[in-house]
Amino acid sequence: MRMNTLGRTDISVSALCLGSMTWGTQNTEAEGHAQIDMALDHGLNFIDTAEMYPVNPLSKDTQGDTERVLGSWVKSSGRRKDVVIATKVSGEGLKYVRNGAPISSATIRAALDASLTSLQTDYIDLYQLHWPNRGSYMFRQNWSFDPSNQNTAETEDHMLDVLTCLDGLIKEGKIRAIGLSNESCWGTMRWLQMAEANGLPRMASIQNEYSLLCRLYDLDMAEMTHHEEVGLLSFSPLATGLLTGKYAANTAPPAGSRASITPDLGGRTTDRVWPAIAAYQQIADDHGLDLPAMALAWCVQRPFMTSTIFGATSLDQLARLFAAIDLTLSAEVMSAIDQAHRQHPMPY
Numbered sequence: 038m039r040m041n042t043l044g045r046t047d048i049s050v051s052a053l054c055l056g057s058m059t060w061g062t063q064n065t066e067a068e069g070h071a072q073i074d075m076a077l078d079h080g081l082n083f084i085d086t087a088e089m090y091p092v093n094p095l096s097k098d099t100q101g102d103t104e105r106v107l108g109s110w111v112k113s114s115g116r117r118k119d120v121v122i123a124t125k126v127s128g129e130g131l132k133y134v135r136n137g138a139p140i141s142s143a144t145i146r147a148a149l150d151a152s153l154t155s156l157q158t159d160y161i162d163l164y165q166l167h168w169p170n171r172g173s174y175m176f177r178q179n180w181s182f183d184p185s186n187q188n189t190a191e192t193e194d195h196m197l198d199v200l201t202c203l204d205g206l207i208k209e210g211k212i213r214a215i216g217l218s219n220e221s222c223w224g225t226m227r228w229l230q231m232a233e234a235n236g237l238p239r240m241a242s243i244q245n246e247y248s249l250l251c252r253l254y255d256l257d258m259a260e261m262t263h264h265e266e267v268g269l270l271s272f273s274p275l276a277t278g279l280l281t282g283k284y285a286a287n288t289a290p291p292a293g294s295r296a297s298i299t300p301d302l303g304g305r306t307t308d309r310v311w312p313a314i315a316a317y318q319q320i321a322d323d324h325g326l327d328l329p330a331m332a333l334a335w336c337v338q339r340p341f342m343t344s345t346i347f348g349a350t351s352l353d354q355l356a357r358l359f360a361a362i363d364l365t366l367s368a369e370v371m372s373a374i375d376q377a378h379r380q381h382p383m384p385y
Contacts, residue, residue: 038080038362041343043121044241045266046214048162050121052337053362054083054270056348061091061102063293063350069106070113072355077119079359085244085270085346087125087167088152089134093298097133104155112157123163123270124152125218125244129170139170141195142202149211164203164212165244168219170195175219175246177304177385179253196228200237207238216242216270222257229265240267242343247271249280249317249332249374250310250384259341268343271336275347277302279314280332281354286311293350305385313381320373326364333361335374 039052055076060069073084089095090103104124111117126148129139138144152161168175171192174182206212217225217240225243232239243262247254247269254269262268275281278295279302290296300306321328336345349355366374 039337040082041268043163043214043343044216044268045239046241048121048214048241050083050344051081052342052344053081053333054085054123054344054346055081056272056346057084057086057103057107058090058092059103059348059350060106061099062093062096063091063295064106066106066109068352069103070110071352072349073107073110073114073120075352075355075359077116079362082119083121083123083344085123085272086156087127087165088148088155089125089127089131089167093295100133101151101155104152108155108157117158121162122156122158123165123216123244124156124161125165125167126152127167139195140166140199142198145199145202145206149206153211160211160213162213163216163242164206164214165216165218165242166199166220169217169221169224171224173219174221174253193227193231196231197235197237200228200232200235204237214238214241216240216244217267218244220245222261225258225261225267226265229267242268242270244270244272244346246273247336247339248274248276249335249378250276250305250313250381252378252382254341262341269339269341270344270346271342272346274336274345275329275332277305279305279310280317281329282318307385309381310384313377313384316377316381317374320370320377323373324367324370326366326370327357327360329358330360330364331366331370333358334364334366335371337361338366338371 040049043050086103086107091099126145127134130137135144171187203215215238220243228240245254284290296302318328321331
């Protein structure tokens, strides 16, 4: 398993990261533990979670259960030092977490203490802000994104408040590194500039959606990563299952699958997506590749990638995805993927 450095920290993470957001709804505690064990057996050391998980569906009754599944594994296995744990603090709009309060120094301290208890650990390796207070263009909000109502001074005051708080928590030994999620290039640069100007901790990574079907990161964000060493942790690299071959247009989804719970897969099942999937499936077929393994390997090979986060609801699915660990796509395959992207640039 290839290992990469997390930003400018001394933390080394595997090029593939185990996502956990199904633990507690689609997966039991025992299944979550089995997934962690299998991942470690294949050389992964990186696990991503969040205080708001599990999803599918989101629920006040289950909120926090994913961290608790991981925490019970930490306690029972005694292998805390073998894993790099990333979690996230939720922000404005998620009503059943702190009544939807925005991210601030006050909410961070409360959230972190709760996460440490749930995870049964004394420290978090990577603590991430799940989404910006000012809003985000992620999750299909790019189609109507309008930043003209944002207040620059308020945003900068918020950033200074948060970074000052995180600095204190790092000095207390509760956090090793910090990161962003669902952020823009401007937002990331302001976080970095604020940190540098005030001698505060630097954002090490950014967790945004990225896959063959969602390539918003390719332009200004990729340039930022190159120059600033804030690496991408891509989520939904299999486009919530669309790149596994288990879904088809005008066909009922498999029972228990994500699409059986969230039929439009968060706005991803458009009329344009099926021809795009077919194009990538054809490339995989032409080169004797498994589509999901190809999709993961392509993400891993992107020059701005630090780690690619993927999940599964069964050990069989997980084993299939581990085929991407040693897969290097040829120049011919990469070129074919580029041509398909030109034909299908924004499937959703």
